[in-house]
Amino acid sequence: MRKHVLAVIGLLIALGVAIFLYLSWPDAARRDMAAVTGARPDITPPREQVLPTVKTADPIGWKAGETPTAAAGLKTAAFATGLDHPRWLYRLPNGDVLVAETNSPLRSGGGVKGWVMRHLLGKVGAGVPSANRITLLRDANGDGVAEVKTPFLTGLNSPSGMALLGGQLYVANTDALVRVPYRNGETKITARPETVVRYPGGGNHWSRNVIVAEDGKTLYLSVGSATNIADDGLDAEHDRAAILQVYPDSKKYRVFAAGIRNANGMALVPGTNRLWTVVNERDMLGSDLVPDYLTAVELGDHFGWPWYYWGGYIDTRVEPKNPQLQQYAKRPDYALGPHVAALGLTFAADAKLGDRFARGAFISEHGSWNRKPLSGYKVVFVPFDASGWPVQGAKPVDVLTGFLNKDDEAHGRPVGVITDKSGALLVADDVGNTIWRVSAGG
Structure with a gap:
């Protein structure tokens, strides 16, 4: 008799849990985006x-x-079409534009996490093989459309960020920083890439970015975490969730800043040359948490991941604990809203889009998967003051929208963002397979 009673109690508990999960899923936002x-x-x-x-x-x-x-x-037109999952952009000294046509390395994994990732990859067009190619786009006649579209560098491994330093073009593959000689005006490079440094590749955050540091001799390189909150253990996150400083002459690197779940866009703010980055924060704490952010980064900074978020809030899911870190976890400078997936970042140093967009940061938000309603799927602008910090009390200003329709279907999703030689904004759209050009005069 007692066994039957225990069985009934067990069934009631299970039923209660199931009802609770049903009623609370999916989690819907309770705060307006402006509040976060x-x-x-x-x-x-x-x-x-x-x-x-x-x-x-x-x-x-x-x-x-x-x-x-x-x-x-402002007005919008296509700068280049018919690309294969364009993600990142780089402008060469002569005005030519390089675009990384790239995708995630093939992934595997079981359980709920594996199902979620495969489901999401299929929805955003990221579940197909990477083109592993950098393509050159040239607008020689200045009409705002690239009449030249030609393979520039091939045989790469899920490439993303690009940077010129000392006559070499550096390319951030998912697992290694490589370089090739570059001469201004070249339309194709056939040299075999030389490996500069290797670092952890793949993972849930596979794309790497690289920029020249303010000293003009070293490089900053971003490496995202392999998982949401070190789900596979801290050993799997070694030299990840960090910004590395690379010394190309000696082919070595050090961790410049850590506890940064997934930084992609990096840029030096004009006037101060201070490093700034945009960061994707963690998932599965509800539709109102945790805000992705824009922040200045200094040597030795730790932003708390995976143990803490937004300057010391505890993520109780993470084991083992790290209580001594809490007082040192740096608070980010500016929240962009939860789950917007901020990826691209460029400052308006040479943008010519009018006074409203003369000083500040353009940020591409690739769009959410873990929030109801959807967030992101647009390009925004954060105004800065003359001292190189976000204007006090300012909120993000929409620059480019319409990637989502009223039925929550995506025409496209913005990723890399730069200015072209005329001062217009170029935005890589990896779902629409297009580079969009935003210019004054709409």
């Missing part, structure tokens, strides 16, 4: 998700004549 952006976002209690909220936009592409919507006073 800026220098002082509203950090609410976490709502840990046993079942992740999985909501992303089905990709539908762009029909002929369709474009994203630019802010008032």
